[in-house]
Amino acid sequence: MTDTERSRIVELQHQGYGYKKISAITGLPLNTVKSFCARHPVQIKEMPDSNALCRNCLxxxxxxxxxxxxxxxxxxxxxxxWNAHPERVQRKAYYTLTCRHCGKQFESYGNSHRVFCSRDCYLKFRRKEADHE
Structure with a gap:
């Protein structure tokens, strides 16, 4: 291994490349790159952490x-x-309410002032009120 190859390996390590990628770029065998890196550990200065990548496009x-x-x-x-991972959403605003028309218990998300369990119950309730007038 020449001095230029050694310096190239160190440079690629600083850029955050792994053994396989360094081996492919330099054309050196994988085990040669691993051995060199093990014998000459490099302090990586600006290795991006896992939080520094976009979750969608990386x-x-x-x-x-x-x-x-x-x-x-x-x-x-x-x-x-978020559209691709709806299971990761932590939904907390569930409300258990009672329908004004049929008296059935129903669950509403995000709206604590909801009165009817369905549009059908709403329409039946309105018709019943109209008949009483």
Whole structure:
């Protein structure tokens, strides 16, 4: 292994590449790259952490100091990811209510002021009121 190959391996390690990628780029055998890296450990300066990538398209994100950590690169990526992963949404605003027309218990999400369990019950209730007038 030449000095230029060694410096190239160190440079690629600093950029965050793994053994397989370094081996493919340099053309050196995988075990040679692994052995060199094990014998000459490099302190990686700017290795992006797992939180620094967009969850949808995996592009690197720039985090603003003292701000909430970004998870998505854009609104389009954010909406696409949440639409693809509805099971990850932590829904907490469920309300158990009683229908004004039929008296049946029903569950409403996000609206604690709902009165009827369905549109059908609403229409029947309105017709009943109209008949009494």
């Amino acid at each position: 592009t690197p994100l720039e985090q603003t100091p003292h701000k909430r950590k970004r998870m998505f690169c854009s609104d389009a990526c954010r909406m696409a990811w």
